[in-house]
Amino acid sequence: MESEKIVGEKVVNYVYDDVGNRLQKDDSVEGTTTYRYDDNDQLREENSGGETVVYEYDDNGNTISETVNGVEETVYVWDDRNRLVEVRFADGKVVTYGYDDGNIRVSEVVDGVETRFLLDKNRPYAQVLEEYVDGVLDGEYVYGLDLISQIRNGVDSFYWVDGLGSTRGLTDVSGGVVASYTYDAFGNLVRSSGDVENDYLFAGEQFDGELEQYYLRQRFYDAGVGRFTRRDVYEGRIGEPITLHKYVYGNSNPVNNIDPSGLYSVGEAMAASTIADILNQIQFDQGMQAVRLIGGSQGSEMASVMSSVLVAATVPDFLDAMKSFTQLASEGSGIARSILNQKKKVLKFEPGDLVYGPSAGGELRKLNDAAGGERLNNFSKPMELTIGEFSIEMLDSIKNTSNKIHFDLTHVEDLDNIFQGTSTQFNHKITSMELRHIKENWEDFKDNVIFYFDVVTDNNIAKGIPIPGKDFIPF
Structure with missing residues (x-):
């Protein structure tokens, strides 16, 4: 993905190195962002508009901290199975995650308030059927081949998606549009309307508002940098070198690829x-x-x-x-x-x-x-x-x-x-x-x-x- 025109006159160009790491992002509205990597293709530094973000990793390739202009803003804690179990923010907020034996997230606790996820694991990829907040039903989801609708506070909302599966709009039972969404190629929300609570956005995947990353089952995806926060365990395919990369999302081609498992990219038009x-x-x-x-x-x-x-x-x-x-x-x-x-x-x-x-x-x-x-x-x-x-x-x-x-x-x-x-x-x-x-x-x-x-x-x-x-x- 080298260039995109998003809304109006906004144009974004991307520059990569030979192995698929994004070196530079030129945004006609927001300016230029540069990126620096180590020999393991781990993102070490991001510079944009006078702000410098430094990333640190553990020996297993998991991101353990993000420091902004010298101030540690985010700390990531991983268990012995390389699952993200806790995130600590500079403002004192703490988020913890729980998983089942298949490494699929089943709970999230934010400042003592627990959300539990009832999963359907008989689908190609585990999907959330119900959400419970402190034991009380808070959301329900209905699926066909993909997500059809959600029910919150007794109100139905129906999903309208594009060819990639990204939610472009929500309608009510009468067909009226109650929310709309526009993304850049990597899934960053550029523009939205409506006040309906909805966590399912880019590629139809669950957005974690606390972490500001997408949860893709085996890994979390940071759309801001187009990368995962954890090293991939899938070894890739020798005949397609970009698949050997351990951090990039969608083989650096998010327009044609999705990664619902968090392990390997799947082409929508293969x-x-x-x-x-x-x-x-x-x-x-x-x-x-x-x-x-x-x-x-x-x-x-x-x-x-x-x-x-x-x-x-x-x-x-x-x-x-x-x-x-x-x-x-x-x-x-x-x-x-x-x-x-x-x-x-x-x-x-x-x-x-x-x-x-x-x-x-x-x-x-x-x-x-x-x-x-x-x-x-x-x-x-x-x-x-x-x-x-x-x-x-x-x-x-x-x-x-x-x-x-x-x-x-x-x-x-x-x-x-x-x-x-x-x-x-x-x-x-x-x-x-x-x-x-x-x-x-x-x-x-x-x-x-x-x-x-x-x-x-x-x-x-x-x-x-x-x-x-x-x-x-x-x-």
Whole structure:
């Protein structure tokens, strides 16, 4: 994100170093702000309009203090699990936070007044359903795919959001606008109207008014500097260097990325992660091996179709190309024998193998279980890890071994959205993350991962069973 025009004639330009740290912010209204970092990409100093803010960190990379012009304004206290548990301000105010075993905030105490949050953890990301202040119900929230409305003091307010999920307005039951909001690219509130109490603002996330930061579940986000206050535990993707950064929000591109987990950015329009893009690096070798086995004029025709699969720009284009490929692959006894040989090569299971996938079900799972293989839920997840982190660790444990990861993408109605990363189902979001990790580390995984797809039909791509004798082609 290098430049933005916010409201009226206000223009903001950003300058970054080679690893994504913001070096300078030039605001046509508020002037210039400069930033200084240490060798660990930790923000150490911020200078703007004669004000200097100095940041200090502990050995774990957590922000522990902010000093403004020599006066310590804010002190952060962290527990042994790197969770923010207390914030002390120069005016004497103290805020404390409580968490559940999944590191999700369940309470906040401000000057002795406690707010407790009743959470729905069955959603892709934990969401607040109710808020209680000193034991009395203070707020209720209603969700569909996202936040629909809130109820406070018996009054309903309905959310109107933009494509990023940011709240742009609230209306009453009659449709009248009771609040409106304008943000800069990083989520700072530039302009607002109305007096309705509302904590859900930029990207639809909860704003902590005491801390003046967004709570993104695993970490707090300071929109003022476009960074998190705690080091990221997610290691990132080698093929996308900006994801290796431990502090920046949204890969320094908050217009196209959000970070609801506080661990890794999710693109709202993931053009780079369409099916075709992932297949370019993951399935090409296996698909072309089938082409070579078939050979002749039919093999040449399949190679041509395979090329159209790999350059397909959209999901519909990909499905059309893939259908042509599989139809060709089903013609002729010679082709059938070649495909059957491919099946026999991949449908082998050994002790220590893993079955992955959003369902990891059916015949594939049975074959693997019978051979002594494992599924992710056979293992105990360490409490300090999220499901996604644990899944990535287990994937990495197979690298450079003789074992295989059998990635089951059969019987999945939502496969195109999984590849794009746009599915709203929790297990599908995890699968998207796993696929991105494998893609970005393909050189390490190429000898260990086998992908299973169903034959493309007129209706969908989830109608086969991947066992010998069935219509199944492993790419």
